[in-house]
Amino acid sequence: MSVLVYVENAEGKFKKSTFEAVSYAKEVADKLNTNLVAISIGNVADATLADLGKYGANKVLFVSNEKLKTFVNQAYASIIASAAKTEDAKVVVLSASFSGKGLAPRIAVKLEAGLVDGAVELPEMTDGKFNVKKNAFSGKAFAHVELTSDRKIISLVPNSYKVVEKPVTAEITAFESTAAESDFQVMVREIVRASDKVSLPDAELVVSAGRGLKGPENWGMIEELANLLGAATACSKPVSDAGWRPHEEHVGQTGIAVSPNLYIAIGISGAIQHLAGVSSSKVIVVINKDAEAPFFKVADYGIVGDAFEVVPKLIEAIRKFKEAA
Amino acid sequence: MKVLVCISNVPDTTTKITFTDNNTQFNTAGVQYIINPYDEIALARAIELCEGGNGTVTVVNVGEATTEPTIRKALAIGADDAIRINAAPRDAYFVAKQIAKIAQEGSYDMILTGRESIDYNGSQVAAMVGEFLNIPSISIVKKITVDGETVVIEREIEGGKEVISTPMPFISSCAEGVAEPKIPNMRGIMSARTKPLSVVEPIEIAKLAQVTAYETPAARGNVKMIDAADPAKLVEALHSEAKVI
Ligand SMILES: Cc1cc2nc3c(=O)[nH]c(=O)nc-3n(C[C@H](O)[C@H](O)[C@H](O)COP(=O)(O)OP(=O)(O)OC[C@H]3O[C@@H](n4cnc5c(N)ncnc54)[C@H](O)[C@@H]3O)c2cc1C
Ligand SMILES: Nc1ncnc2c1ncn2[C@@H]1O[C@H](COP(=O)(O)O)[C@@H](O)[C@H]1O
Numbered sequence: 001m002s003v004l005v006y007v008e009n010a011e012g013k014f015k016k017s018t019f020e021a022v023s024y025a026k027e028v029a030d031k032l033n034t035n036l037v038a039i040s041i042g043n044v045a046d047a048t049l050a051d052l053g054k055y056g057a058n059k060v061l062f063v064s065n066e067k068l069k070t071f072v073n074q075a076y077a078s079i080i081a082s083a084a085k086t087e088d089a090k091v092v093v094l095s096a097s098f099s100g101k102g103l104a105p106r107i108a109v110k111l112e113a114g115l116v117d118g119a120v121e122l123p124e125m126t127d128g129k130f131n132v133k134k135n136a137f138s139g140k141a142f143a144h145v146e147l148t149s150d151r152k153i154i155s156l157v158p159n160s161y162k163v164v165e166k167p168v169t170a171e172i173t174a175f176e177s178t179a180a181e182s183d184f185q186v187m188v189r190e191i192v193r194a195s196d197k198v199s200l201p202d203a204e205l206v207v208s209a210g211r212g213l214k215g216p217e218n219w220g221m222i223e224e225l226a227n228l229l230g231a232a233t234a235c236s237k238p239v240s241d242a243g244w245r246p247h248e249e250h251v252g253q254t255g256i257a258v259s260p261n262l263y264i265a266i267g268i269s270g271a272i273q274h275l276a277g278v279s280s281s282k283v284i285v286v287i288n289k290d291a292e293a294p295f296f297k298v299a300d301y302g303i304v305g306d307a308f309e310v311v312p313k314l315i316e317a318i319r320k321f322k323e324a325a
Numbered sequence: 326m327k328v329l330v331c332i333s334n335v336p337d338t339t340t341k342i343t344f345t346d347n348n349t350q351f352n353t354a355g356v357q358y359i360i361n362p363y364d365e366i367a368l369a370r371a372i373e374l375c376e377g378g379n380g381t382v383t384v385v386n387v388g389e390a391t392t393e394p395t396i397r398k399a400l401a402i403g404a405d406d407a408i409r410i411n412a413a414p415r416d417a418y419f420v421a422k423q424i425a426k427i428a429q430e431g432s433y434d435m436i437l438t439g440r441e442s443i444d445y446n447g448s449q450v451a452a453m454v455g456e457f458l459n460i461p462s463i464s465i466v467k468k469i470t471v472d473g474e475t476v477v478i479e480r481e482i483e484g485g486k487e488v489i490s491t492p493m494p495f496i497s498s499c500a501e502g503v504a505e506p507k508i509p510n511m512r513g514i515m516s517a518r519t520k521p522l523s524v525v526e527p528i529e530i531a532k533l534a535q536v537t538a539y540e541t542p543a544a545r546g547n548v549k550m551i552d553a554a555d556p557a558k559l560v561e562a563l564h565s566e567a568k569v570i
Contacts, residue, residue: 010483071487073452073462098482102464105452108418114533115417117447131537138443140342142540149533186461186491189477193485201483205570229570240501247467247501248481253338253443254362255501262569273338279542283567285559286548296548301562305553314556318570321560 003029004089006080007038007052007060008097010193012045017095017158017202019055024154024161025093026056027122032090037061039083039175041068041076046172053170055163061087061175068177070188071099075179077106082178084111084151091123096155097201104155114147120160120259120280123152138253139276158202159259160280200249203232206260206281208251210236210274212267212288212307216244221311222266228318234258236268252277267307270295287311326380326471326493328371329433331424331450332364332399333414333442334392344539351444351539360395362506363439365402369504370469371437372403380434381405385427387420389413393522401509401517412527415535417445421453422530428458428496435476436496440465445536451498461495467502 005025007018022038029036038057040049042064049060063079080103084092092107094100096118108115116132120142124131129146132154136143200206207226213219219233226233233249240250251258253273259280266287268274275298278284286299289306296302303310336342337357345352360368371382384399386392387410396407410423428436441448448464455462467486468479478489478497509517551559563570 015483073464074455077456098465098480101448102452102462105417105421105449106456106462108449108533109421109453109456112531112533115449116534117417117449133540135446136444136539137336137342138446140541141344142542143445143536144538144540145534146537147534182459186463186489186495188487188489190488191482191485192488193482195484197484199484250501257446262563262567272341276338283563283569284545285563298545299548300545300567301551301559302548303551303553303556303559310553310556313554314559317557317560320557321564321570 001032001034002037002087002089003032003034003091003093004084004087005036005038005057005093006100006103007040008095008099009040009042009044012043012048014048014051015202016163017097019163020158020161021093021095021156022052022055022057023164024122024156025091026164026166028091028093031125035059037083037087037089039063039080041079043069049172050170054165054167056166056168057170058168059171059173061173063175063177065177067184070191072184072186073102073106074185075183077103077110078179078183079175079177081107081110083175090151092151092153094155096157100155104153108153111151111153112149113151113153114149115153116145116147117155119154119156123154135257135280137276139257139279157259159204198230198232200232200234200256200258203258203260205229205231205262206234206258207231207264207266208234208236208268209239209266210268211238219245221315225311225315225318228315228322236274265295266311268295269293270298326375326435327431327433328375328380328382329428329431329436330364330368330371330382330384330404331436331438332368332384332386332395333361333439334358334386334388334395335361335442335444338362338443342541348539349537358392358395360398361439361442363441363499365506366501366503367437367439367499368399368402368404369507370499372507373504374471383408383431383433385410385424387412387414387423387527396522397517398509400520400522401513402507403513406521407523409522409524410527411524415532417447417449417453418533419530421450421457423527424450425454425457426528427525428454434493436494438496438498440498440500448498451496455496461491463489463491463495463497465500466497467500469497469503
């Protein structure tokens, strides 16, 4: 028996969300009194793989060949499912990243395993039951899902579980690809990554702005504030609908759900659909010129004021704070 | 080209979510139902791609008879016909299995879903159907263009996008960017009443997961107001009190 974690890489490096998945899977393995096995697909350096031992991976399987250099959903799912069988994994953990969301359901079907997509806490394992808490109703609620199948799959929401160091020596072993020819029907033509931007779904800090900003030309101060903090930028739906900002920045019930440590909302009224996407933020700051804006009701800190006056002052204050630190 | 669009019936986005029976059942009292917003985007793209006699759009829903107004709305928007699989959508595995069977029987070239349903947020159905049918599944896509026999798709990745080509048949889950939702016009609403809507019975499958309880997010403490003239106080609070910067 074992617990298996899929360790997703981006251009050969593991992201924080991958380490979160490893830490989460390690805790599950400890609870089940078993080993943690990691599976890596694509080109990752041996030293990078060995690093996974720091977070408790007892064994690291790696599959690396030319055809698997870029993400191929079907092929990756085949490999992870066969690793789960070979290692007799009772639980398979992945990050609920964009790729993870495409993989987990296919693996679930291959293994006839129950799946919890978007877990936010460790499973509860009492009286032989296996219950996992997940987001539901787009952040307006949580659901506790009981998995009754023999094998279980969990995908973990980025930034909802802490990275914990539990050093062991990881045994690194090559794993034979089991992907079939028919798994390679799609072809990746191009990958475009803005390297200087913090990615929104797994950001720890988010600076978000709404229609109160009046127009796209005013986003300079939002970006400046975000850069200063190392935060991702986000927006409300009308802002992306109007083309002021790209769609992938739209947060809310019909956009991205975020769970950062800090969410700063500037000139956003706090409509129910927007709040749904930000309710798992640990700390919420609201800056709005209308003291009656509904967003203040769910905020931890609030400033009533004109964004065009408050934000530049805030930038100044953060700059001073950074210099002092 | 034959396109199948999977639509789910979900509470209106303004719905306040509450539960009954000791937090085990979603409280449907007074709730308005709509087509899942992402499915509307998928449907709009399907209609665009089939315009001018280029193909037909079928919508499929796994649901009880109460979902028919939602299905009729999809027909009013422009789908050619509809199939309802007569069952409560127990979980994604169950739903995907039913849809896979319909898709197989109808040999569709393209199957579209929404990126996730805004009720249970599984984002599972598309990739599960793909696996049941052993066809490519591309999740969370922002653009779909058809170029002869190949389809070019842009999918979202962290901090960017990936451009992929796939042969047909395939399945994709659609996010914003794919199309603008379409509003039904009068002619659409009139014709929706007479467009074919067939009802089929589900196939039984084993249960692998079940929701045992719901919970609503804990209320936040009272908001601390900070003077607009002194944002340095906010920085101080975020650092020493909230410990987030
Ligand atoms: C089906 C559906 C789905 C939806 N999904 C989403 C979703 O996922 N995400 C989402 O965000 N919305 C969503 N919405 C839209 C939502 O209902 C609101 O319309 C939207 O969130 C409002 O955006 P906003 O707060 O930026 O704009 P507004 O509501 O116009 O608010 C602007 C705010 O800025 C403040 N303001 C103005 N000027 C200044 C200034 N100089 N300084 C400081 N503050 C100022 C105002 O007081 C006001 O509170 C959805 C709507 C529908 C119907
Ligand atoms: N009951 C259903 N009937 C038809 N399609 C569904 C149903 N439930 C989900 N879907 C489709 O699957 C997508 C993803 O749903 P989910 O996996 O539940 O988040 C939705 O956007 C729909 O396109």
